[in-house]
Amino acid sequence: xxxxxxxxxxxxxxxxxxxxxxxxxxxxxxxxxxxxxxxxxxxxxxxxxxxxxxxxxxxxxxxxxxxxxxxxxxxxxxxxxxxxxxxxxxxxxxxxxxxxxxxxxxxxxxxxxxxxxxxxxxxxxxxxxxxxxxxxxxxxxxxxxxxxxxxxxxxxxxxxxxxxxxxxxxxxxxxxxxxxxxxxxxxxxxxxxxxxxxxxxxxxxxxxxxxxxxxxxxxxxxxxxxxxxxxxxxxxxxxxxxxxxxxxxxxxxxxxxxxxxxxxxxxxxxxxxxxxxxxxxxxxxxxxxxxxxxxxxxxxxxxxxxxxxxxxxxxxxxxxxxxxxxxxxxxxxxxxxxxxxxxxxxxxxxxxxxxxxxxxxxxxxxxxxxxxxxxxxxxxxxxxxxxxxxxxxxxxxxxxxxxxxxxxxxxxxxxxxxxxxxxxxxxxxxxxxxxxxxxxxxxxxxxxxxxxxxxxxxxxxxxxxxxxxxxxxxxxxxxxxxxxxxxxxxxx
Amino acid sequence: xxxxxxxxxxxxxxxxxxxxxxxxxxxxxxxxxxxxxxxxxxxxxxxxxxxxxxxxxxxxxxxxxxxxxxxxxxxxxxxxxxxxxxxxxxxxxxxxxxxxxxxxxxxxxxxxxxxxxxxxxxxx
Numbered sequence: 001x002x003x004x005x006x007x008x009x010x011x012x013x014x015x016x017x018x019x020x021x022x023x024x025x026x027x028x029x030x031x032x033x034x035x036x037x038x039x040x041x042x043x044x045x046x047x048x049x050x051x052x053x054x055x056x057x058x059x060x061x062x063x064x065x066x067x068x069x070x071x072x073x074x075x076x077x078x079x080x081x082x083x084x085x086x087x088x089x090x091x092x093x094x095x096x097x098x099x100x101x102x103x104x105x106x107x108x109x110x111x112x113x114x115x116x117x118x119x120x121x122x123x124x125x126x127x128x129x130x131x132x133x134x135x136x137x138x139x140x141x142x143x144x145x146x147x148x149x150x151x152x153x154x155x156x157x158x159x160x161x162x163x164x165x166x167x168x169x170x171x172x173x174x175x176x177x178x179x180x181x182x183x184x185x186x187x188x189x190x191x192x193x194x195x196x197x198x199x200x201x202x203x204x205x206x207x208x209x210x211x212x213x214x215x216x217x218x219x220x221x222x223x224x225x226x227x228x229x230x231x232x233x234x235x236x237x238x239x240x241x242x243x244x245x246x247x248x249x250x251x252x253x254x255x256x257x258x259x260x261x262x263x264x265x266x267x268x269x270x271x272x273x274x275x276x277x278x279x280x281x282x283x284x285x286x287x288x289x290x291x292x293x294x295x296x297x298x299x300x301x302x303x304x305x306x307x308x309x310x311x312x313x314x315x316x317x318x319x320x321x322x323x324x325x326x327x328x329x330x331x332x333x334x335x336x337x338x339x340x341x342x343x344x345x346x347x348x349x350x351x352x353x354x355x356x357x358x359x360x361x362x363x364x365x366x367x368x369x370x371x372x373x374x375x376x377x378x379x380x381x382x383x384x385x386x387x388x389x390x391x392x393x394x395x396x397x398x399x400x401x402x403x404x405x406x407x408x409x410x411x412x413x414x415x416x417x418x419x420x421x422x423x424x425x426x427x428x429x430x431x432x433x434x435x436x437x438x439x440x441x442x443x444x445x446x447x448x449x450x451x452x453x454x455x456x457x458x459x460x461x462x463x464x465x466x467x468x469x470x471x472x473x474x475x476x477x478x479x480x481x482x483x484x485x486x487x488x489x490x491x492x
Numbered sequence: 493x494x495x496x497x498x499x500x501x502x503x504x505x506x507x508x509x510x511x512x513x514x515x516x517x518x519x520x521x522x523x524x525x526x527x528x529x530x531x532x533x534x535x536x537x538x539x540x541x542x543x544x545x546x547x548x549x550x551x552x553x554x555x556x557x558x559x560x561x562x563x564x565x566x567x568x569x570x571x572x573x574x575x576x577x578x579x580x581x582x583x584x585x586x587x588x589x590x591x592x593x594x595x596x597x598x599x600x601x602x603x604x605x606x607x608x609x610x611x612x613x614x615x616x
Contacts, residue, residue, distance in 0.1 A: 068561065129565050136572045143579055152590045156597045159517060159583060166524050166576055167512065173531040173569055180562055181538035229599055288605060 001050055002059035005072040008040045008047075008082060008120040016113035023106040030097055033109050037093055040120065041086040048079040052471060056478065056488035058126060058189075067190045071489050073126035076475035077323060081252055082123045084327050088244045088334045089116055091454040095338050096237035098446025100345055105148055115141035115241070122249045126489055128179060128186035128261075131253060132172050135217070139165050142246060145238045146230060154233045161230035164223075168216035175209040182206065189489035191261045192482050204266040210257045211267060211274070218250030220308065221277040224301045228285060231300075232293035232350075236341025239293065243300055244334035248326055251307045255322060259479040264314035272312035276403055279305030279410040286417045292340045292350035292425060295417055296333070299376065302410055303329055309407060310391050313398050319476035321390035324469055328383040328461055332375045335454040339369045342447050343425055352424025359426040364448060366426045368455050373418040375458050378411050383458045386465040493542040497533060504530030517587060517594045521580045528573035532566045539563065 015036035022028040051057060056075035060066050074082075093112070118138030125131050143165075147158040180186060182202055183194050195203060211220075219227040227247070231239050258264060258271070282302025289295045307329070310322025340350050342365055347355040359366040371382070378384035388411060395404040461468060478484055504526050511523025539562035588594050 129568070133568060133572070136576075140575065140579070147583065147586075150586050150590075155583060155587045155590060156599075159587065159596055160599075162576075162580060162583060163512070163520055163524070166580070167527070169572075169576075170524070170527045170531050173528075174534060176565070177531065177534040177538040177562070180535070180565075184559075229602075 002057055004043050004047055004050075005057065005059050005074055005124055006061075007043045008086070009117045009124065011040050011043075012036050012113040012117035012120065016110040016117070019110045019113060020106075026104075026106075029106065029109040033093055033113055036113060037086060037090050037116065040116070041083070041090060044079065044082040044086050047074050048076075048083050051076050051079045052474070056485050058489040066489060067185055067187050070130045071126035071187055071189070072124050073188070073485070073489055074124055075478055075485055075488075076471060077256070077479055078123040078252075080323065080327060080471060080475060081248070081330075082120060084330050085119055085123070085245055085248075086116075087457055088331050088454065089241065091331075091450045091457070092237050092241045092244070092334060092338070094453070095240070095341070095447050095450035098444065098448075098450070099235070099237055099341060107144060107148060111141045111144040111148070112241075115145065115245075119245050119249055123252060126188045128176055128188065128191070128257075130186075132169070132176060135169060135172065135249070135253075138246065138249065139169065142242060146234045146242070148235065148238065151233075157230040157233045160226050164216065164226040168213060171209075171216070172213045175206065175213055178209065179206055187489070188256070188260050189482070189486040192263070192486055193490075195261060195263070200266065203262065207258060207262040207265060207267045208270065210262075211254065211271060214250045214254035214257065215274065216250075218247045218254060218304050218308075219278075219301050220304060221274045221281055224278065224281065224304075227301060228289075228294055228297040231297045232291065236337065236344060240334045240337035240341060243296070243337045244330045247300055247304055248307075248330055251304060251311075251322075251326060254308075255311050255319065255479065258311065259314075259319060260482045260485060263482070264480070268312050268314045270312075271308055272400070272403055275305045275308035275312050276406045277305075278302065278308060279406060283410045283413040283417070287413065287420075290352050292343060292352060292355075292421050293337075295421055296336050296340060299414060299417070300333060302414065303333070303376070305410070306388065306391055306407060309403055310394060312403075313394055313400065314480070315394060315398055316473060316476045316480055317390070317394035317397050319479055320469065320473040321387070321394045323472040323475055324390050324465075325387035327468060327472070328375070328387040328458065331454050331457045331461070332372055332383060335368065335372045335451055335458060336376060338447070338451045338454060339365060339372065342444075342451065345447070350425075352421065355425050356428040357426070357430030360430060365451070368448075368451050369422070369426065371455050372458065373422065375462070377415040377418050379415070381462055383462040383465070386462055386469070390469060494537060497537050497542045501530050501533050501537075504533065515595050517580075517584045517596055520596070521577060521584060524580065525573065525577050528569070528576075532569050532573075535562050535566050535569065 015032050019029050019032050051074050056073060058071050058073040061070040061072060115138055118134050121134035125134055143162050146161055147154050182198055183191055185191055216223045231242055279302045282298050286295045286298035307322045307325050310318045344350050375382040375384045378388040392404050508523045508527030508530060511519050539559035544558040584594055
């Protein structure tokens with residue numbers, strides 16, 4: 001069973017290497033990517049089943065004993081996110097086959113696979129420095145993907161994206177140095193055991209340093225403006241996968257480090273305040289925008305706030321709600337960006353005032369947008385409702401009424417700006433369609449199929465919300481009381 | 493000796509941050525590499541006081557050698573920052589080819605929003 005831990009990250013890397021050999025053969029590249037993703041997904045599902053039955057599983061890499069060597073660990077939290085991420089990746093990959101401009105450059109498939117490997121490694125690693133390496137793998141691939149095509153606009157926004165991420169990585173490195181100087185280890189389980197001996201001021205400073213580092217990656221309040229600036233310029237499938245996964249890797253790492261390692265010591269209030277500000281800033285930014293992609297990008301920021309609320313409460317219900325919200329958010333957000341990609345391919349733009357009446361031309365797409373938008377706004381019975389309900393319930397249980405009020409107000413504003421997109425893109429008089437962008441191009445069905453698949457996944461999450469929430473609750477228990485995690489890693 | 497290293501780290505971070513805040517992309521890249529040197533040096537001294545003997549093969553058991561683990565971290569970090577710098581330079585070259593200078597360009601959407609806000613203010 002333990003050997004399975006290596007597969008979700010090794011397989012995409014090997015596939016990426018093979019993929020570079022077939023630059024001229026797009027069909028071969030497509031087959032390799034598809035097979036790698038499906039195999040990784042199958043392994044992730046097996047891991048999830050195993051972990052939910054027998055508890056966390058860990059393995060050392062390259063035979064070094066564990067506190068020194070790198071540990072790969074899967075617990076319920078990482079396995080859940082790995083499965084939902086790979087499902088989303090699969091949908092986006094299929095979408096990209098139909099998308100006109102996405103995989104015409106041979107670099108797309110290798111970079112995409114490396115990105116998946118990086119994301120998988122971030123979820124599975126049990127080592128702080130290895131987490132840094134995983135971030136770098138993800139980021140290098142994302143740098144390539146975001147500037148793929150190297151148009152002037154992509155380069156301009158790519159520079160913002162690259163610089164902010166390199167700075168965040170260097171802060172990460174700095175924080176690792178401080179942790180190592182203080183505790184003398186970077187293994188999560190080992191850290192969790194030894195952190196109790198660290199005096200409070202140092203421990204809280206270290207915890208806050210990681211809030212800044214992962215907050216930047218996750219687009220948290222004062223450091224979010226890079227995201228709506230850089231995401232909208234990339235091509236549709238690329239921005240969809242970024243929107244779904246990259247910030248969530250930041251949130252995952254924040255939750256992992258603040259719970260398993262620091263056990264929520266003294267940073268709860270700071271995270272709650274930042275979470276509230278993140279929600280408000282994101283949704284207000286979205287209201288001011290006039291382009292579907294930019295509106296959706298700002299909404300990523302506001303939704304990150306919801307996840308942080310759950311974490312900031314540091315109760316089992318709160319952390320479980322945060323995990324539930326992440327599981328809902330990854331496919332919903334990605335499917336909204338896939339819809340925006342189809343809008344762009346049909347109309348040539350996603351500006352609200354230059355597109356209109358798509359409801360008549362593409363009724364199925366309008367339906368998909370409606371379902372996903374209802375999900376993200378949190379209308380019952382869609383998946384966002386379940387996520388938000390669990391966060392509100394956790395807030396009530398903790399008697400934290402201010403943050404509940406903020407999150408409900410932001411929810412209403414989210415609905416408002418989804419209605420704005422609906423009005424601008426799908427309702428109204430059909431505008432002239434960009435010449436050369438006729439509907440029902442050859443790839444149209446592939447893209448629509450991928451979008452429908454992902455929207456179905458979000459509806460399935462709403463339907464099976466009970467069992468999924470129960471899994472999230474167990475994951476949260478393991479996070480807040482890491483004794484099972486520690487014993488899985490240390491006493492193998 | 494440790495104090496000296498700490499001082500150098502502080503200078504590298506200070507100069508690096510100053511350079512990042514410049515408009516020219518080349519200066520930003522130089523700032524990033526200075527920052528990464530600072531971070532690497534910091535990692536290096538996180539393993540023990542400066543001036544200790546290196547850890548070479550035969551380990552006698554007394555505590556007078558430095559911890560080799562941070563050195564392994566630094567090696568990894570150097571390789572990564574090397575690749576990052578190379579990528580940034582390629583980006584700078586492409587940006588220069590496209591725009592003719594290496595200034596980080598204005599975001600047109602932000603300029604548009606700021607204009608809208610200003611005009612609304614003047615109308616009132």
